[in-house]
Amino acid sequence: QKEVEQNSGPLSVPEGAIASLNCTYSDRVSQSFFWYRQYSGKSPELIMSIYSNGDKEDGRFTAQLNKASQYVSLLIRDSQPSDSATYLCAVNLFYNQGGKLIFGQGTELSVKP
Amino acid sequence: DARVTQTPRHKVTEMGQEVTMRCQPILGHNTVFWYRQTMMQGLELLAYFRNRAPLDDSGMPKDRFSAEMPDATLATLKIQPSEPRDSAVYFCASGLVDLRDRGSYEQYFGPGTRLTVT
Numbered sequence: 001q002k003e004v005e006q007n008s009g010p011l012s013v014p015e016g017a018i019a020s021l022n023c024t025y026s027d028r029v030s031q032s033f034f035w036y037r038q039y040s041g042k043s044p045e046l047i048m049s050i051y052s053n054g055d056k057e058d059g060r061f062t063a064q065l066n067k068a069s070q071y072v073s074l075l076i077r078d079s080q081p082s083d084s085a086t087y088l089c090a091v092n093l094f095y096n097q098g099g100k101l102i103f104g105q106g107t108e109l110s111v112k113p
Numbered sequence: 114d115a116r117v118t119q120t121p122r123h124k125v126t127e128m129g130q131e132v133t134m135r136c137q138p139i140l141g142h143n144t145v146f147w148y149r150q151t152m153m154q155g156l157e158l159l160a161y162f163r164n165r166a167p168l169d170d171s172g173m174p175k176d177r178f179s180a181e182m183p184d185a186t187l188a189t190l191k192i193q194p195s196e197p198r199d200s201a202v203y204f205c206a207s208g209l210v211d212l213r214d215r216g217s218y219e220q221y222f223g224p225g226t227r228l229t230v231t
Contacts, residue, residue, distance in 0.1 A: 031215040032215045032216070032218045034218075034219065034220075036222075042224075043204055043222040043223060043224050043225050044156070044204070044222045045222070046219055046220070046221065049216070049219060051215055051216060088156065090220075092215070092218045098161065098163070098168045098169060098210075098212075099144055099161075099163070099208065099210035099212065099217075099218050100146075100158060100161065100169065101158075101218065101220060103155065103156040104155075105155045106155065106156075
C-alpha cells in the first residue's frame with residue numbers, strides 16, 4: 001500500500017459543478033495535510049492545509065479531514081475552467097519528524113465549459 | 114513578494130556532463146527540500162536540509178548526485194556524470210519548520226529546473 005494514494009483521473013466535471021478530489025493515507029497518526037495545485041508546466045502551489053477533523057473552507061475550496069477513516073478530500077464549488085490542473089495531496093507522516101511531506105501521484109481535473 | 118528562485122530554468126546537456134542546479138529559498142526559511150518530478154514516478158523527495166545541515170538524502174542516487182547548502186541563501190544539487198534517465202523537472206521547496214508546530218510544515222516551491230540529458 002502506498003503511503004498516500006489518490007485517483008489519477010482524469011476527473012472531468014462541467015463548469016459550475018462541484019469537483020470532489022480524494023486522498024487516503026497509511027499512517028493513522030499523521031497530523032498535517034495539504035493540497036497543492038499544479039498547472040501543466042508549472043510548480044506545485046499550496047492551496048489548502050488542514051490539521052483537525054472536519055471541514056475547512058477557503059473561498060470556493062473546502063478541505064475535509066477524517067482521521068478515523070484516514071482520508072482527506074478537497075471540494076471545489078462552482079468549478080471553473082481555470083481550475084483545470086493536477087491536484088496533489090501531501091501528508092506529514094507522524095513517524096517522520098523532519099517536516100518531510102509525502103505526496104500522492106496527483107489527480108488531474110478537467111473542467112469543461 | 115517572497116518566492117523560491119531556481120536557476121537555470123532549463124538545461125539541455127549531453128550524457129556524462131556535470132549539471133549544477135541552484136536554489137535560493139525564501140528568506141528566513143530554515144528547511145530546504147529538493148524534489149524530482151517525472152510522469153512515471155511523480156514527485157520524489159531527493160534530499161532536504163534544516164539550518165543548512167543535511168537531514169535525509171536517501172532519495173538520491175549516491176554515486177552521481179550530491180546536494181549542499183553553502184550558506185543559508187543557496188542550495189545546490191549536482192549531478193556528475195549525468196545520464197538520460199536523469200531527465201526530469203527538479204524542484205526546490207522551502208519552509209519554516211518548527212517540529213513542535215504541526216501547522217508549520219507548509220512548503221513553497223520554486224519554478225523548477227527542466228533538465229534534458231541527451
